Amino acid sequence: MTGTDTRLRLRGRAQMIWVDDALLLSLGTTRLRVAPFTEKELPHLHELRGGCAADQVASVPWMSRLHGAGFLEECTPASSDPDLARFDRLLNFLSEMELAGESRFTLLRRLREAHCVIVGLGGLASWVVYNLVCCGVGRFTVIDGDVVEMSNLNRSILFTEADVGRPKVTVAAEAMRRFHPRIEVTTRQFVVTSQEDLVPELEKADVVLGLADQPPWVIKEWITAAAQRTKTPVLLASGSRVGPFRLDESGACAMCDWSHQIERQPLYGELLRRQLRLPRGSSGALSPHGAMTAAVVAMEAVRHLLGLTPATVNRVWQLAGDFTAGFDPCVKHPRCGVCGTTGDKGLPLPSESLERP
Numbered sequence: 001m002t003g004t005d006t007r008l009r010l011r012g013r014a015q016m017i018w019v020d021d022a023l024l025l026s027l028g029t030t031r032l033r034v035a036p037f038t039e040k041e042l043p044h045l046h047e048l049r050g051g052c053a054a055d056q057v058a059s060v061p062w063m064s065r066l067h068g069a070g071f072l073e074e075c076t077p078a079s080s081d082p083d084l085a086r087f088d089r090l091l092n093f094l095s096e097m098e099l100a101g102e103s104r105f106t107l108l109r110r111l112r113e114a115h116c117v118i119v120g121l122g123g124l125a126s127w128v129v130y131n132l133v134c135c136g137v138g139r140f141t142v143i144d145g146d147v148v149e150m151s152n153l154n155r156s157i158l159f160t161e162a163d164v165g166r167p168k169v170t171v172a173a174e175a176m177r178r179f180h181p182r183i184e185v186t187t188r189q190f191v192v193t194s195q196e197d198l199v200p201e202l203e204k205a206d207v208v209l210g211l212a213d214q215p216p217w218v219i220k221e222w223i224t225a226a227a228q229r230t231k232t233p234v235l236l237a238s239g240s241r242v243g244p245f246r247l248d249e250s251g252a253c254a255m256c257d258w259s260h261q262i263e264r265q266p267l268y269g270e271l272l273r274r275q276l277r278l279p280r281g282s283s284g285a286l287s288p289h290g291a292m293t294a295a296v297v298a299m300e301a302v303r304h305l306l307g308l309t310p311a312t313v314n315r316v317w318q319l320a321g322d323f324t325a326g327f328d329p330c331v332k333h334p335r336c337g338v339c340g341t342t343g344d345k346g347l348p349l350p351s352e353s354l355e356r357p
């Protein structure tokens with residue numbers, strides 16, 4: 001789409017090397033060699049970095065080749081929208097995806113309109129939230145029943161000492177809006193005690209991120225089961241594990257992961273039942289650990305929201321103690337109590353280990 005008013009410029013992520021009389025360009029996997037390239041062309045290249053009229057590009061053969069090979073984008077139009085400046089470097093990333101057909105502005109709008117539900121506002125979630133806002137995600141529902149405690153502050157970047165005693169959801173929403181005033185944040189302050197608690201919150205979400213860890217495994221079941229009912233894509237993470245990311249019926253869910261575990265170790269359910277009766281400990285927590293896990297969660301969510309396939313579909317990403325990371329396969333379990341397809345009751349679920357009053 002070029003016309004007399006259209007201006008074109010080099011995509012921000014285009015890399016260049018000038019060797020002898022040739023200019024070598026790369027953008028992702030695309031390579032282009034412009035030769036001869038001499039001092040005479042250099043001012044035009046600088047001009048092209050800033051933006052040239054489409055007619056000028058069309059009249060210069062090497063510029064025209066760059067355009068044909070996908071190295072040029074339309075200049076960002078003059079706009080009063082402050083988010084175009086805020087997300088300028090994000091738009092450079094999205095620019096590369098324009099080659100697949102959608103403009104970077106459409107992709108940014110998709111992120112801004114995306115609604116992400118976050119269950120649990122611990123240290124992991126605090127890094128996830130900031131990463132998502134940095135990536136342009138614009139609508140959030142945050143769910144947590146706790147208040148801020150002093151001991152949260154060694155790993156959460158959402159809270160300050162002045163917030164101790166205040167609801168986490170309230171403080172988080174304030175921090176998020178302070179960081180980016182044009183996002184929407186809905187707060188829900190309650191302790192999740194069943195899948196039914198979550199169903200109304202998930203109905204209009206584009207993705208739910210389960211980042212709560214209590215009660216162990218049971219909270220994963222409630223989030224997964226609620227997402228199954230509302231058909232909401234769901235990704236769970238805790239500690240140093242992320243996944244599997246369930247997008248639809250075809251993929252494994254977190255309870256498939258559980259089902260494989262209890263199939264290998266039938267006593268696992270009983271062990272959980274006993275663990276749930278023991279006094280709850282307070283595990284050690286290092287902020288960089290959470291930040292690394294959170295980066296994977298946020299990247300996966302953004303990939304999904306942009307229409308790319310997340311890396312943790314049917315896999316679990318795991319960070320080991322020596323900082324090596326890798327994927328463990330997690331295929332759908334036909335007898336999974338949440339998404340199983342055998343038609344029977346399926347394998348026992350974690351909530352069956354809960355002592356009900």
Ligand SMILES: [Zn+2]
Pocket residue numbers: 252253254255256257332333336337338339340
């Ligand atoms: Zn499942």
